[in-house]
Amino acid sequence: MSGQPPADLQYTVEHEWYAAGAPATVGITDVAADALGDIVYLELPAVGDEIAAGAVVGEIESTKSVSELFSPVSGTVVAVNQAAIDDPAVVNGDPYGAGWLLKVDVTGTGQLLSAEEYAALAAR
Amino acid sequence: MIQETNVSETRSPLHDEHVALGATMTPFAGWLMPLRYSSDIAEHTAVRTAAGLFDLSHMGEIAVHGPDAAAFLDHALVGAISQVAPMRAKYTMICAADGGIIDDLVVYRLADDDYMIVANASNAATVYGELVERTAGFSVDLRDDSSATALVAVQGPRAAEILRATAGLVEDAQISGGTAFDALRYYACLRMRFEGQPVLVGRTGYTGEDGYEIWLEADRAVALWRALLAAGQPFGLVPAGLAARDSLRLEAGMPLYGNELDRTTTPYDAGLGRVVVLDKPGSPDFVGRAALVARAEAEPHRVLVGIVGESRRAARHGYPVLSGADVVGTVTSGAPSPTLGVPVAMAYVTPDVAAEGTPLAVDVRGRAEPVRVVPLPFYRRPR
Known part of the structure; x- marks a missing residue:
């Protein structure tokens, strides 16, 4: 079951979250993790890759299905979560914490939702 | 999703x-x-x-x-x-x-x-x-x-x-x-x-x-x-x-x-x-x-076979099966196997590529992932 999305994050309609910062952090929401089921494989961009807001930058694969990772931001990938690549279960267990996916030096953002807006979307 | x-x-x-x-x-x-x-x-x-x-x-x-x-x-x-x-x-x-x-x-x-x-x-x-x-x-x-x-x-x-x-x-x-x-x-x-x-x-x-x-x-x-x-x-x-x-x-x-x-x-x-x-x-x-x-x-036009992936990306229902550049079949079911730890799938392929061990590929969302033909089932319970 999904809880309320953390109020200090921003979100995409594709169920990614974005924590502003230098660098910023990107992950998927618990709504996304729950819908996918047990995640078994993450394909993430490489450190140094330029990524664009709204573009597909990776894949998240579970036993049951596969989902694309859309970047909430434009910028340069400065870190990927190797621990999550090695054990993707951490994304199910702690999607807003230890299950983060990317750290990005941000040059711009796409259209982002507040926690309130995202909660309303996810409840539909 | x-x-x-x-x-x-x-x-x-x-x-x-x-x-x-x-x-x-x-x-x-x-x-x-x-x-x-x-x-x-x-x-x-x-x-x-x-x-x-x-x-x-x-x-x-x-x-x-x-x-x-x-x-x-x-x-x-x-x-x-x-x-x-x-x-x-x-x-x-x-x-x-x-x-x-x-x-x-x-x-x-x-x-x-x-x-x-x-x-x-x-x-x-x-x-x-x-x-x-x-x-x-x-x-x-x-x-x-x-x-x-x-x-x-x-x-x-x-x-x-x-x-x-x-x-x-x-x-x-x-x-x-x-x-x-x-x-x-x-x-x-x-x-x-x-x-x-x-x-x-x-x-x-x-x-x-x-x-x-x-x-x-x-x-x-x-x-x-x-x-x-x-x-x-x-x-x-x-x-x-x-x-x-x-x-x-x-x-x-x-x-x-x-x-x-x-x-x-x-x-x-x-x-x-x-x-x-x-x-x-x-x-x-x-x-x-x-x-x-x-x-x-x-003579059969197609044969149902098991395939095991050699990369991490799993073949899924509907994905094309390739032999070189040729489409030779379609995946009917596929998933990462929890028991075997590798992607497995069933697919209909043409009989000429259905033999056990045949190296093939599956077009997984635009990228050819290597697979090989294996006998079914993938898992048999110990007796």
């Missing part, structure tokens, strides 16, 4: 149990059924190592009764159903006149003149309609018991111990049909009593493990579900959803209607020609026979 639920979907008699257990519910073939309770991999593993409890109340049950029941089923289905002994079960199919598969079925013979047909939920109404149309000239009564009947399954190596330990579930030689529980063979069934009333127990399933399926009236399902869960907990029984059921059957190489089987597929295409009995003494011209005879004698 998020599936919508719809109030028009039929709820299982166990719906409130699933919600109380925290299940993620999913629409499936017109029903709202549990997809998973917590972790689908944990549920899958529990079935392989201990046991899982499944609600399969969405499956269709059709009762066939009357003096011509056996002859009718020989005519309507592709197997020699009249040859099934009482209290035994048989995997079979109902085909159209052109040999295409309408559904795959398990038929339980409950008495000389009494059968229960278990159909897939998505096809239950179609199968019932087809059977009714095929009754002309036979003295037989059909009854669609699907909505009045609940089905729960206990699957896994601890299943027999769990049923023996279940409070209220007892043997009764007066109604059993001749078999003791401990002597019940694979693809056989017996009647037991649960809280005094008869239930049907089959040693059948769709997971590749030992296990049992239990049918009873829908209004008694909650009591049985709770009794099984309580009895099973010391043995490691967990409730398991449709996600685990699908990955379990895939590892076991079992076909799923809509994926490996459909109206454009004959039993021979699916590698299941063994279910077709072309020469049935009492039924020289069963429905689909002429087309199936021709198909049995023809």
Whole structure:
């Protein structure tokens, strides 16, 4: 079951979250993790890759299905979560914490939702 | 990514149990059924190592009764159903006149003149309609018991111990049909009593493990579900959803209607020609026979094979299978195998690339991922 999305994050309609910062952090929401089921494989961009807001930058694969990772931001990938690549279960267990996916030096953002807006979307 | 639920979907008699257990519910073939309770991999593993409890109340049950029941089923289905002994079960199919598969079925013979047909939920109404149309000239009564009947399954190596330990579930030689529980063979069934009333127990399933399926009236399902869960907990029984059921059957190489089987597929295409009995003494011209005879004698255009991925990205339903730059087939089911730790899939491919060990590729969302052909099933339980 999904809880309320953390109020200090921003979100995409594709169920990614974005924590502003230098660098910023990107992950998927618990709504996304729950819908996918047990995640078994993450394909993430490489450190140094330029990524664009709204573009597909990776894949998240579970036993049951596969989902694309859309970047909430434009910028340069400065870190990927190797621990999550090695054990993707951490994304199910702690999607807003230890299950983060990317750290990005941000040059711009796409259209982002507040926690309130995202909660309303996810409840539909 | 998020599936919508719809109030028009039929709820299982166990719906409130699933919600109380925290299940993620999913629409499936017109029903709202549990997809998973917590972790689908944990549920899958529990079935392989201990046991899982499944609600399969969405499956269709059709009762066939009357003096011509056996002859009718020989005519309507592709197997020699009249040859099934009482209290035994048989995997079979109902085909159209052109040999295409309408559904795959398990038929339980409950008495000389009494059968229960278990159909897939998505096809239950179609199968019932087809059977009714095929009754002309036979003295037989059909009854669609699907909505009045609940089905729960206990699957896994601890299943027999769990049923023996279940409070209220007892043997009764007066109604059993001749078999003791401990002597019940694979693809056989017996009647037991649960809280005094008869239930049907089959040693059948769709997971590749030992296990049992239990049918009873829908209004008694909650009591049985709770009794099984309580009895099973010391043995490691967990409730398991449709996600685990699908990955379990895939590892076991079992076909799923809509994926490996459909109206454009004959039993021979699916590698299941063994279910077709072309020469049935009492039924020289069963429905689909002429087309199936021709198909049995023809060279196959395609072959159902197992493939194992050599990268991490899994082939999925509908993805093209490649040999070099040529498309040589289509994936019918695929997933990362929880038991084997690698992606596995079933696919229809042209016969020239169907040999075990053939290196192929699957177009996984634009990138060719290497795979090789392996024998089915991917997983066989230790005996």
